[in-house]
Amino acid sequence: MSLAGRLSGGSKSEYLKLIETGNMDSTVNVSLAERSYPIWIGTNVLANQLHQTQQLLSHWKHAVVIHDEHLASVANQMVGALEQLGVRSDFIKIPSGEKSKCVEQLSMIWEQMLQCKADRKSVVVAIGGGVVGDLAGFAASTYMRGVRFVQIPTTLLSMVDSSVGGKTGINLPASKNIIGAFWQPHAVCIDTRLLNTLPEREYNSGLAEIVKYGVILDAEFFSYLESNAFGILNRDADALNKIIARSCELKASVVSADERETTGLRAILNYGHTFGHAIEATTAYGTYLHGEAISIGMTMAGHLAAKAGMWTAEDLRRQTDLLRGLKLPVVLNEPIPTIDLLSAMRSDKKTEHGELQLILPNRIGHVTVVKGVSESDVIQSIDANRA
Numbered sequence: 001m002s003l004a005g006r007l008s009g010g011s012k013s014e015y016l017k018l019i020e021t022g023n024m025d026s027t028v029n030v031s032l033a034e035r036s037y038p039i040w041i042g043t044n045v046l047a048n049q050l051h052q053t054q055q056l057l058s059h060w061k062h063a064v065v066i067h068d069e070h071l072a073s074v075a076n077q078m079v080g081a082l083e084q085l086g087v088r089s090d091f092i093k094i095p096s097g098e099k100s101k102c103v104e105q106l107s108m109i110w111e112q113m114l115q116c117k118a119d120r121k122s123v124v125v126a127i128g129g130g131v132v133g134d135l136a137g138f139a140a141s142t143y144m145r146g147v148r149f150v151q152i153p154t155t156l157l158s159m160v161d162s163s164v165g166g167k168t169g170i171n172l173p174a175s176k177n178i179i180g181a182f183w184q185p186h187a188v189c190i191d192t193r194l195l196n197t198l199p200e201r202e203y204n205s206g207l208a209e210i211v212k213y214g215v216i217l218d219a220e221f222f223s224y225l226e227s228n229a230f231g232i233l234n235r236d237a238d239a240l241n242k243i244i245a246r247s248c249e250l251k252a253s254v255v256s257a258d259e260r261e262t263t264g265l266r267a268i269l270n271y272g273h274t275f276g277h278a279i280e281a282t283t284a285y286g287t288y289l290h291g292e293a294i295s296i297g298m299t300m301a302g303h304l305a306a307k308a309g310m311w312t313a314e315d316l317r318r319q320t321d322l323l324r325g326l327k328l329p330v331v332l333n334e335p336i337p338t339i340d341l342l343s344a345m346r347s348d349k350k351t352e353h354g355e356l357q358l359i360l361p362n363r364i365g366h367v368t369v370v371k372g373v374s375e376s377d378v379i380q381s382i383d384a385n386r387a
């Protein structure tokens with residue numbers, strides 16, 4: 001049985017267990033031998049989670065809290081919480097936005113860590129979305145050849161995607177995420193209350209990755225998303241707890257099977273991303289948020305799969321309706337020349353020897369890696385999904 005089949009088949013009882021626990025706190029364990037770690041999920045539970053973190057980390061006496069500038073109030077709340085635990089803390093504020101994933105910010109963090117006498121036993125605590133998580137995680141992986149790292153993700157995307165799997169890194173002006181390291185956190189504390197202040201567009205963008213998990217691995221989860229779209233859009237605590245926990249479980253299962261992207265299994269997480277990355281690159285990362293580009297990318301990939309007879313038109317309709325229902329774009333409304341998109345797809349980091357490889361669905365809950373996809377099919381699926 002394929003990986004997707006094994007994961008979606010083997011996880012049913014866990015899924016039901018999750019549904020039954022309601023909005024109680026959930027824990028997802030990421031199994032990676034000695035690098036295994038828990039993801040704690042709950043609402044209004046940050047102080048408890050920090051307490052749990054301290055019990056997990058031996059000799060935690062010093063925290064370097066690296067936070068997004070928009071999360072200063074959360075960082076402030078940490079001062080007292082850490083003090084109560086007997087942990088000395090230093091704070092580093094990072095300007096919000098992708099530009100901060102750069103050598104200059106990284107070097108500033110290293111300098112400040114040195115100044116505040118961070119040592120091998122210090123723990124880097126990242127508070128923010130994927131930008132701060134990736135940057136702080138990379139700083140943690142390199143300072144004194146690696147110090148411990150805890151994530152407090154604050155965007156939906158970082159809760160369900162970037163905080164699971166251990167990829168950390170920064171950008172160079174010419175290439176995104178080109179410098180980095182695999183560095184697993186020791187714990188991830190998810191407090192869904194932090195999502196209350198997240199702008200609607202950012203929140204909806206994170207939903208695209210959640211739909212992706214349903215399409216690639218779990219038909220039952222996909223149905224749950226269809227039936228609960230209203231509560232999800234309204235950030236209902238119960239729905240949030242379930243969709244975040246299930247998404248983390250699904251990503252964790254894939255990561256556990258292919259931690260360093262060596263066996264190819266992790267590639268299924270790239271569903272919709274070859275099209276999506278090309279859309280982001282050809283619009284200079286300024287028009288669409290990542291999840292929005294991925295939503296259009298999944299629609300294009302889904303269209304291609306339907307044309308090729310790999311999955312049914314009905315499955316494609318369900319995917320499109322769900323994405324639309326979650327207020328995500330499903331058509332390209334920028335006049336990007338198809339040839340530019342195609343060329344960006346060919347130079348995507350995940351493309352091997354210029355051969356187009358796509359993750360395509362066979363049915364909701366199952367995908368296949370397809371190599372050597374014809375350019376004319378790709379062109380057709382781009383042009384069929386324009387506004």
Ligand SMILES: NC(=O)c1ccc[n+]([C@@H]2O[C@H](COP(=O)([O-])OP(=O)(O)OC[C@H]3O[C@@H](n4cnc5c(N)ncnc54)[C@H](O)[C@@H]3O)[C@@H](O)[C@H]2O)c1
Pocket residue numbers: 068069070071096097098101128129130131132134154155156157158161162163164165166167168177194195196197198199202290
């Ligand atoms: N490491 C991985 O596996 C992985 C996976 C996916 C994406 N990423 C990376 O993640 C980054 C994108 O992450 P993101 O989408 O979380 O964006 P982000 O970190 O830029 O956050 C988006 C915006 O929301 C603001 N914000 C964050 N939390 C908030 C809150 N609770 N309330 C109000 N505002 C808040 C931020 O200041 C920022 O303006 C990219 O750099 C991408 O490469 C990494």
Ligand SMILES: [Zn+2]
Pocket residue numbers: 161209273290294
């Ligand atoms: Zn993504």
